Amino acid sequence: MSDSLVRLDNLIKHFPLRSGFLMRQVGSVKAVDGVSFSLRRGETFGLVGESGSGKTTLAMTILGIVPPSSGAIWFDGRDIGDPAVRRRHPEIKKHIQVVFQDPGSSLNPRRTVRQTLELPLRVHGLASRDGQIHDRVARLLEMVELPADYMHQFPHALSGGQKQRVAIARALATEPSFIVLDEPTSALDVSVQGKIISLLVDLQRRLGLTYLFITHDLSLMRNVADRVGVMYLGKVAELAPTTELFTNPLHPYTRMLLSAIPVVSDEEERLKPVKVAPRGETPSPSRIPPGCSFHPRCPEAFEVCPRIDPVPAPAAQEHIVRCHLYPGCTPEVS
C-alpha cells in the first residue's frame, strides 16, 4: 500500500474512570477500541458514527491532541501516535491540520483574522517579516475566496460561513498534505454548506490534499466521500467505497442508520434500505455490551452475538464488514 498516506494499526484509546477517595480506577471509557484502516493519498475518507462511536477521539489521536493507549498511527514512515516521535519531529504538525466543527469557537474572538492566520506561518518559520506575512495571509484569504482586507476583522463581524473559510485558510497555511475535517459544516445553514463543501473539494483537487471527513450527516457523506467507515462504540462496523456502502449496506447498524435519515424527496426515500426501526440507544462506552457490542439493539442478533466479538472480514470488493452474519467474521474459538 505504497500510496497510503496514513495507516491506523489497531489503535486503542481508553480513558480511565476513577472514583472514591483514593481515585482508584474503577473502569474505563473505551472510546477507541481497536481501529485499523488506511487513508490513500488524495482521497476523501468519510468517518460516520453517532455519539459514543469514538470518531472524535480517533481524530484527536491522529492530531496529537490525545495520545493513544496502544496501537500505532503510521504517517510518512513514522508512528505519530508516539509523543516522543512528535517531540523529535515538530514538522509533523505542518503536514497534518484540522478544521473544527464550530467556527464560532475555533477562532479566537479576541484576535483578528490576520493574527489567527499568521500564527501557523510564524510557528513554522514560513514568514517573519511584516510584508511577507501580509502577502501570505492575503494569498490564503484569496484561496478561500475572501477579500484580503478581511484580515483586519474580528470573528464576530463575520458570518458562520466566512468564519469557516478562515478556519480552512488556517489549515492550509502550512501547506499540509492531510487535513482532518471534524463536522466542518454541521454548524452552518444548508444554503451555506454547499459552498463550503465545494470549496473544500476544489482545494483538494488543486492541492492534492487527503481528507479525513467526519460527519453524522449521511446524505452529505454520500456526495463527498470516496470511501466510508461506519464506527460504533469504538470499532469500525463496516467500511466500503461510498456507492457500495449506500447501495449495499451489510451491517445491521449501517442499515439502521440509513433508514433513519430524514430525506427530502420520494426518490431518495426509495433508495433507503427496508425500514429498520431504530431501537434503543447507544450504551455508554464505559459499559460496552459483551460479544458484539451492537447485539442488544440488533434486530438480527442470534445465538453467537452476545458471546463472541466479531472480527472484520472482506465481504465484497474493498467492502469490509464486522458482523457474525457474514463469513469470516466469527473467529474460531476452542
Next chain:
Amino acid sequence: MSTVAGTFRIARREGAARAWYAFSRNSTSVAGLIIVVVVVLWTAFAPWLTPFPRHARAFTDIEHANQPPGLPYLFGTDTIGRDIFTRVIFGYRFSLLLGLVVLSLAVPVGVALGLAAGYFRGWPETVIMRVTDVFLSIPPLALALAIMAVLEPNLQNAMLAVSVMWWPWYTRLVYSLVSSLRQEAYVQAAEVVGASPAHILLRELLPNCLPAILTKMTLDMAFVILIGSSLSYLGLGVQPPDPDLGTMVADGAKYMPDLWWISVFPGLGILLIVLGFNLFGDGLRDVFGVEV
C-alpha cells in the same frame, strides 16, 4: 474601499463605540465613571484646584482651628487649623496611589500564576492553588495587620502588605477562566498548529481573560482603598502630617460628636470614591458579561 489598516482601526473603533453604547444605557454606571474621573482629575491637579494647598503639609494656624463648615473653609478646619476640604482632596492621592501600586504588583503576579496553574495542570496546578487557598482562607485585614506588625508603619510597607495578600484573588479568577477556556476549539487549533505554550497563554488565553480582570481591578480599587484607609485609621499606613482619609477619620474620632466635621467629611470622601469605583465596576461587569 478604505485602506487595509484603516479597516482595522474602524473595527477596533466600532468595538469601543459599541461597548460605550451598552455602558451608557445604565445611568448608575455612568455616575460611577463620572465620580471616578472627577476625583482623579481633581486630586491630580489639587495644588491648583484647592483653596489652601499649603494645608496639605506641615502647617498650623491655631487661630482658625476647630472652625465648623462654612466659608472659606468648606468642610471646616481641624484641631490645628488646617482646611479639611483641601486635605480631603489631597488625601485622595494617597488612596489612589495605594490602589494603583497594589494592583500593579498583585495583578501581574496573580494572573501569571493563574495562567500557569490553569493551563499546565499537574503539580504546578496543585502547588499554586493550594498556596492560593491558604492565602484566601485568611481574612484580608487580619493578614495585612499581621504583616504590618513586623514592619515599620509607613505607606510603602502598607502597600507591600496589601499587595502580598491581594494576588491570590486574581490567581483564582484566572485559574477558573483558563480551566474552561483551554477546552475551546481555538486553543486546540493553536496547539495543532504547533504554537508554543507561551503563545497560547499570552496571546490566546490572556486576552479572553482581560474583561474579567479589568472589571475585577476596578471593583478592587474600591476595596483596596477601604483596606488602606482601615490601616491608616489604625495608624499603620500613611503617617502624619501627610493627609490620608483613614488617618483623618481616626484623628477626628476622639472629638466626636462635637467637632463632627473632622471625621465625617473624610469618611464621606472614602464613601464617595468607593461608591464610584463600585458603580463603575458594576457597569463594566454588565457590559462585558463576566461573572466576577
Next chain:
Amino acid sequence: MNTGDPLLRIRDLHVEFTGFRGTTHVLNGVNLEVRRGEKVGLVGETGCGKSLTVKAVLGLLRGPNVRVRGEIWFGGRNLLADPAHELRELRGRRITMIFQDPMASLNPVFTVGDQLLEVIRRGPGRDGARRLSAGAAEEKALAILHEVALPDPERIMRTYPVQLSGGMRQRVLIAMALVNHPDLIIADEPGTALDVTIQEQILRLMRSLVEAKGISVLLITHNLGVVRETTDRVYVMYAGSIAEEGRTADFFRGPKHPYTQGLLASVPKLTGEGVPRGIDGMIPDYGAPPPGCRFAPRCAFAQPRCQSPPPWVNVGEGHHVACVLYDAEPAARSS
C-alpha cells in the same frame, strides 16, 4: 383533521428593535396559522426570524427596545393586546414548548419527578379540579412517563437530568409538554442535538402522541427532511416574512419560491448527485433591508417589480407563494 377556526393565527406581525445601530426591522409582516390537530412546520435558516416569531407568541418580547405590531389570535384572544400575567396563565397550560437543548431546559438540581410534578400541579386537572391530590399527581406523572416510552418510570422520577441520556431527557421534555393536555405545542428543533437514530424515534413518538391526543404542533426547524416526515403543512420563512406556504406533500414535490427551490437544491441527496450548490449571497441587513422582496438581491429571477412588496399568490390548493413570478394578473391581486 383541520376543521373550523384556526387555533393560532398570526396576522401581519412586525417586530422592530432599537439598538446600537438604530432601528432593525426584523419581522416584516408574518402571517401564519395552525389549525386544530394540525402539525405545522416553520422552516428557515439562521437569522430568518423564526425564533423571534415564537417569542412573540409566548409574549416574551417586552422591553423598551422592542416594538411589536400586528395580531396574534389564540383561543379567541389577541395575545399581543393581553397583559403579561394573563399570558403567563396561557404559557405552560394551553401552549407548551419543547426546547432544542434538553439540558438547558431541565434544572440540574431537581429530580425529574420534582420538575414533572411541578408542571402537573400548575395545570388544571382534566376533570376541572384546580388542585390535584399528591397521589393523583404522582399517578399522572407515572402515566405520562410510560406514554413517552421511558423504561421504569418510578426510577426515572427519582433521577436527576444529568443521569439520563440525551434521548431520555428529550422524552422527559415531551412528557412535560404533553401532560397538561395543551392545545398547542411549539417544538423548537427537537432532536437536533440528538443522534439521527434517536431523533427518528423521538419524532415518531411525538407524532403518534399528538395525533392520538389531537394536539396541534408548531415545529420550528431548519432541517427540511424532518419537516417532510413530520408535518402536514409547511411555512418557509426568509428574512422576516413567509416566502411560501403549502401542504407538505405538494410542497416538496413542487416548491415554487426561488428561495425554497434553492434551499431544497442545497440539501445533499442520497441519490448521490454531487455536492449541492448552496445559495449565493447573505441574508439582508435588517437595519437597512431592501425595499419590497427581501430575497430579491440574491434571486436569479429578480425584476424591477421586486422592489415593491411581493404579492401573496395562490398557486394550488392551500399553496401560496410571495413572489411576482407567479402573479399573472398584477391588476387583480388575490388577497
